[in-house]
Amino acid sequence: MKVGVVGLGSMGFGMAASLLRAGHEVCGADVNPDAVARLRGLGSAEWGPVQALVVVVLNAAQVEAVLFGPQGVAGQLAAGSVVICCVTVAPDFARAMAARCQALGLHYLDAPISGGSVKAADGRLSIMASGTAEAFAAAAPVLAATAEKVFDLGDSAGAGSAMKAVNQMLAGVHIAAMAEAMTFGMTQGVSPARFMEVIPDCAGTSWMLENRGPHVVDGDYAPRSAVDIWPKDLGIVLEAARAARFAAPITAAALQQFLAASGQGLGREDDAAVAKVYARNAGLTLPGDPA
Numbered sequence: 001m002k003v004g005v006v007g008l009g010s011m012g013f014g015m016a017a018s019l020l021r022a023g024h025e026v027c028g029a030d031v032n033p034d035a036v037a038r039l040r041g042l043g044s045a046e047w048g049p050v051q052a053l054v055v056v057v058l059n060a061a062q063v064e065a066v067l068f069g070p071q072g073v074a075g076q077l078a079a080g081s082v083v084i085c086c087v088t089v090a091p092d093f094a095r096a097m098a099a100r101c102q103a104l105g106l107h108y109l110d111a112p113i114s115g116g117s118v119k120a121a122d123g124r125l126s127i128m129a130s131g132t133a134e135a136f137a138a139a140a141p142v143l144a145a146t147a148e149k150v151f152d153l154g155d156s157a158g159a160g161s162a163m164k165a166v167n168q169m170l171a172g173v174h175i176a177a178m179a180e181a182m183t184f185g186m187t188q189g190v191s192p193a194r195f196m197e198v199i200p201d202c203a204g205t206s207w208m209l210e211n212r213g214p215h216v217v218d219g220d221y222a223p224r225s226a227v228d229i230w231p232k233d234l235g236i237v238l239e240a241a242r243a244a245r246f247a248a249p250i251t252a253a254a255l256q257q258f259l260a261a262s263g264q265g266l267g268r269e270d271d272a273a274v275a276k277v278y279a280r281n282a283g284l285t286l287p288g289d290p291a
Helices: 010-021 033-041 060-068 091-103 116-122 133-146 159-187 192-201 207-218 229-243 249-266 271-282
Strands: 002-006 025-029 052-055 082-085 107-110 125-129 147-152
Touching: 002 010, 010 025, 010 033, 010 052, 010 116, 010 133, 025 033, 052 060, 052 133, 060 091, 082 091, 082 133, 091 107, 091 159, 107 133, 107 159, 116 125, 125 133, 125 159, 133 147, 159 192, 159 207, 159 229, 159 249, 159 271, 192 207, 207 271, 229 249, 249 271
Parallel strands: 002 025, 002 052, 052 082, 082 107, 125 147
Antiparallel strands: none
């Protein structure tokens, strides 16, 4: 299958590499030419007509630009092609994009992803998908190459994004809670290393704790998932909650910590760097920080 991947960050690049391993003809596009060159080194093709377009950019504005902006590719796709949007967006936005694609004779799969960069590179993502039966059928080869689990959440766009909002509520809260608990432990004489020896085998653990905690222990904040993703994602969650007249105070508190981290210049660091907010407020020195 001829597949185009737009957005070659840690998730998009891993998906593109998985598609190549599965034998598909893949072309990639990104604002960073080094990412495109890296994919070309794995055997990708020059950009050209595709049967499936996988969109893995940062936010809704970029999705709209990729599809319908001055250089948008939606109008270049043949009728019957499928757009697979893997970006965390509001459910209403997903529905709007699906309608605009349908008007051009294109299928649209609302397909946000979860699992992190390692699972993306291994083709073992979880994909929360919704769309027509025809969209699922057109996207099937891409889903098979990139996902370990595909959740069919219904026959119309928006349901996948709604589920992703639920996931992001938990994920963002869990990262902030990990950071809070780890730095609280330091005030009680529990080092980050000892914290990670014990808590993953106790009831207080979570996937995010086990995934992000080692970054703090190692003092390694190379961005697998950056701090600045969370003001966007938790903002989507809180906007949806507001529209539903649903109070989400724990999510709001977590958002404030990510905003504080971004305001301290940590926005491009790994999201585990939210621990630095707690550490600085308490006068603590994290691993890797100058004493």
